[in-house]
Amino acid sequence: MKLVSWNVNGLRAVIKKGEFDKNLAALQPDILALQETKLSEGQIDLSLEGFYQYWNYAEKKGYSGTAVFAKTKPVSVFYGMGMPEHDAEGRLITLEYEGFWFVCCYTPNSQDGLRRIDYRMKWEDDFRAYLVSLDKAKPVIVCGDLNVAHEEIDLKNPDSNRNNPGFSDLERGKMTELLGAGFTDSFRYFYPDRRDAYSWWSYRAAARERNVGWRIDYFLVSDRIAPKMTDAAIRAELYGSDHCPVELAAEL
Numbered sequence: 001m002k003l004v005s006w007n008v009n010g011l012r013a014v015i016k017k018g019e020f021d022k023n024l025a026a027l028q029p030d031i032l033a034l035q036e037t038k039l040s041e042g043q044i045d046l047s048l049e050g051f052y053q054y055w056n057y058a059e060k061k062g063y064s065g066t067a068v069f070a071k072t073k074p075v076s077v078f079y080g081m082g083m084p085e086h087d088a089e090g091r092l093i094t095l096e097y098e099g100f101w102f103v104c105c106y107t108p109n110s111q112d113g114l115r116r117i118d119y120r121m122k123w124e125d126d127f128r129a130y131l132v133s134l135d136k137a138k139p140v141i142v143c144g145d146l147n148v149a150h151e152e153i154d155l156k157n158p159d160s161n162r163n164n165p166g167f168s169d170l171e172r173g174k175m176t177e178l179l180g181a182g183f184t185d186s187f188r189y190f191y192p193d194r195r196d197a198y199s200w201w202s203y204r205a206a207a208r209e210r211n212v213g214w215r216i217d218y219f220l221v222s223d224r225i226a227p228k229m230t231d232a233a234i235r236a237e238l239y240g241s242d243h244c245p246v247e248l249a250a251e252l
Helices: 011-016 019-027 117-135 169-180 186-190 223-228
Strands: 002-007 031-035 052-056 066-070 076-079 092-096 101-106 140-145 183-185 217-222 229-234 246-250
Touching (some): 002 019, 002 101, 002 217, 011 019, 031 101, 031 140, 066 092, 066 101, 101 117, 117 140, 140 246, 183 186, 183 223, 186 217, 186 229, 217 223, 217 229, 217 246, 223 229
Parallel strands (some): 002 031
Antiparallel strands (some): 002 246, 052 066, 092 101, 140 217, 183 217, 229 246
16 A cells, blocks of 8 residues: 655645645555645536545645545544644545544644744644554554744754754654654664754755755554554656655555
């Protein structure tokens, strides 16, 4: 099974550029998770033959939002984590399958000056508790833009970005806590020492052309199903957004 996650940073723009259909054909996913769709209900009519579609919209127009397209119909689908303080921004979709949970997440950005860090910390704690509760029933696969470069190897310039949003000690520590709660970073499972492997680049200063980027898009899996993974990849050759798709192959 091939699973793909992609922060599209505005789905309508990616479609208009012709990159969505092209990338979908290149990726051939069994499940495709999108973040930052920036859509309200009724703003798009997307025809995807062979896929069931699930959308979670933010209450604020043109902001956040997630979607999951799946070739196999899930047993059930949940939107948000059942907490009103977190569920207004359309950041979470959970699909239940017989053998696992599939979770698409768009983690809140702590923003310039870390002005939203207190909320981010609350989200991290509640999200980790949510995943742990799911994991008690069956294994979890969680993917998305988690808005943190966990280790220095995960961004080009760690020294100059220390304690900037996405590379603060607080955010990195929460990722460490999440992994310590029973989850495996799929890319580092296969490629623990690979450098210059990034999933997001600033639009400024030709950052993508120079590969000055950050790895902030992930597939994490419950530790007990890590041996079922067969590969993980970052598809930096695929354009359309300031993020590229990331993927996980597994025998599920």
